[in-house]
Amino acid sequence: MADLLIELFSEEIPARMQAGAADALKKLVTDGLVDAGLTYAHAEAFATPRRLALAVQGLSDHSPTLREERRGPKVGAPEKAVEGFLRSTGLTMDDLSIQDDKKGQVYVAHVTTAGRAAPVIVAEVLERTIRNFPWPKSMRWGAGSLRWVRPLHSILCILSREDGAQVVPLNVDGIVSGDSTRGHRFMAPDAFSVANFEDYAAKLKRAKVILDPSERAGHIWNEASQLAFAQGLELVEDKGLLAEVAGLVEWPVVLMGRIEDQFLDLPPEVLQTSMKEHQKFFSVRDPKSGQIVGFVTVANRETADQGATILAGNQKVLAARLSDAKFFWDNDLRLVSDAGLEGMGAGLSDVTFHNKLGSQADRIDRIAALAREIAPLVGADADMAEQAARVAKADLRSGMVGEFPELQGVMGRYYALKGGYAPEVADACRDHYSPLGPSDDVPTAPVTVAVALADKLDTLTGFWAIDEKPTGSKDPFALRRAALGVIRLVLVNDVRFSLLNILASSHFQIWLRLYDTGYADRVRRVAIIAREMGIPFDDAWEKLKEMSEAAEDASEFLSEFSAKDADLIEEVKIEVGDLDLGQTDAALTLPFFHDRLKVYLRDQGIRHDVIDACLAMPGNDDLTLLVKRAEALSDLLKTDDGENLLQGFKRANNILTQAEEKDGVEYSFGPDPKLADTDAEHALFTALDQAEAAITPAMQAEDFAAAMQAMAGLRAPIDAFFDAVQINAENQILRRNRLNLLHRIREICLQVADLTKVSG
Secondary structure: EEEEEEEEEEEEOHHHHHHHHHHHOOOOOHHHHHHHOOOOOOOEEEOOEEEEEEEEEEEEOOOOOOOEEEEEEOOOOOHHHHHHHHHHHHOOOOOEEEEEOEEEEEEEEEEEEEOOEEHHHHHHHHHHHOOOOOOOOOOOOOOOOOOEEOOEEEEEEEEOOOOOEEOOOOOOOOEEOOOOEOOOOOOOOOOEOOOOOHHHHHHHHHHOOOOOOOHHHHHHHHHHHHHHHHHHOOOOHHHHHHHHOOOOOOOOOOEEHHHHHHOOOOHHHHHHHHHHHHHOOOEOOOOOOOOEEEEEEEEEOOOOOOHHEEEEEEHHHHHHHHHHHHHHHHHHHHHHHHHHHHHHHHHHOOEEOEEEEEEEHHHHHHHHHHHHHHHHHHOOHHHHHHHHHOOOOOHHOOOOHOOOOOOOHHHHHHHHHOOOOOOHHHHHHHHHHOOOOOOOOOOHHHHHHHHHHHHHHHHHHHHHHHHOOOEEEOOOOHHHHHHHHHHHHHHHHOOOOOOOHHHHHHHHHHHHHHOOOHHHHHHHHHHHHHHHOOOHHHHHHHHHHHOOOOOOHHHHHHHHHHHHHHHHHHHHHHHHHHHHOOOOHHHHHHHHHHHHHHHHHHHHOOOOHHHHHOOOOOOOOOHHHHHHHHHHHHHOOOOOHHHHHHHHHHHHHHHHHHHHHHHHHOOOOOOOOOHOHHHHHHHHHHHHHHHHHHHHHHOOOOOOOHHHHHOOOOOHHHHHHHOOOOOOOOOOHHHHHHHHHHHHHHHHHOOOHHHHOOOO
């Protein structure tokens, strides 16, 4: 056994690529070694700005000798078939043997593949890895053909044992492998040799290089936290920035500075974003005021003045950056003071949202109308929700958001408060984008919820209307994320409304928008067809397509109603019900929400067949009601009573279905208790009466847990009934009564959920 050490030493590797590159190096090399027949005990990869390293422990010395038996063509087969078999095995006819087979005699080759030494395999695997490394971006340099993320300088590749180390011979485009590397570019640039991984890591540290990125990150965080704590401050946590900075330095030297007083009135988010994006600085906060008052920067070297010069230079650059931010802030505040948020957002009419859906101002009009409709359903004031929707995106025209797009919403809240808007409106400006992802916090303030729902629904229905639906893995407009956002907003806030009706309203807003664009003529024609033929507005699109194939007929048809165009447009905008505007599109969009809800609930541990059973019930566009039903059914089926009841239901349903198909009638007439001739039958009648008496009011009160519990009580009497009673009795009167009794079982159970969709 030996230990393998590989280092690929190059110019600086971008920080964002280092973790992925280390993982790729480990996978490519270890997979290649295993495929070639070697085994190993453990492998670990590392990355610094100038090197990728891999340490493999317990590597076998040789690949095993393989012996295999290969069956070839039949004896007497064409000569070319035999020659091809010989070429594939590398043998001659004298080396083949003949064996009996089911279909006659066949040639058999016994092939022996000798094992190879580990150095040979390592060299082969490493060269292939280097030449085919999956960098997101790579370059060539000099006259060679090798591609690497930055010029590759050296390859360290050694196999070490107790008796010493062996260099694995390798030459990749003139880069010859060896046992040496270099330390820090400035503080320890000389080359040195290593004997094994422990020696390598120790000598690197003496040469001012911390090999392990997690150790570098831990050192940075600890040092920065201590510096802040010493001055009564605290470091603002930012794991992403910490990982990035750890990838920028091999020997982190942590320095802390103060922000000039003239910039301290800037919002904390502005200071933090500016320092992070432009300078890769950590923010330091005063825990008493919450204000960002300082910064931490990480240098890549030690200096004689303990970093004073580096810190002074960084502070000078930071002052210039924050001066820009302060200019944007002051300028934006003047604009809000003079024209209000509406004035700031006036320019959104010149910003195209989508060429088929109009400008951002058009979109805001739609969102405002929809937010006003949603507001009463979520406990928000309609006027305030509409006002919030109209100003929520005004900060998109601010100078600050133009410089830092990630601050959209955040700045909107500050500008709204400065403009004298209610705190509820200001909070909606900041939070209406949420939730952006599955782990993002969900807003709960009613005004924010109304605007957030309207925003996401408009996005989804708008792109749905212009046929930009997600396909496969492609979702360029993040419609799946918008649907999941709607689902989480509804469920977290326990919102009760018909999603179908809200979707229809949103689609209607989209159609109204089409009247004011180049689509006006086409939409007008569709509206005419829909009105005169009495068909849904959406279906009329297909009708117009059919008519266009006969141009004369279409022209005559449309000219007949041309005089009605002007009046019709106004009617269309008012009489939504007559033209059924948006209803068809809403019905088509709803299954998309159901698919997203399935994914969401599966992550919550609810089976897909349970969800299907609940989706089949009325009111499946009330997501809160739907989820409560699914949770109750899921809980029931986790119990023995629930599982056994399901089996009893399925047995009853199967017997009844078969009998109805055979007899050609429906056994839905109420069973007569007087015809019951067994104790089990009488007990089932009683149990069904009691269950129905409990389930009906529970369902009316939407108390699904109580309804499920009442239904679970049927388990024992149904089991006893099937054990004691023969359904298909010779007496036809008894048989019909018992089949009607099975229908009653099915009818009562199907009040709660469609159990036919639940797998047994």
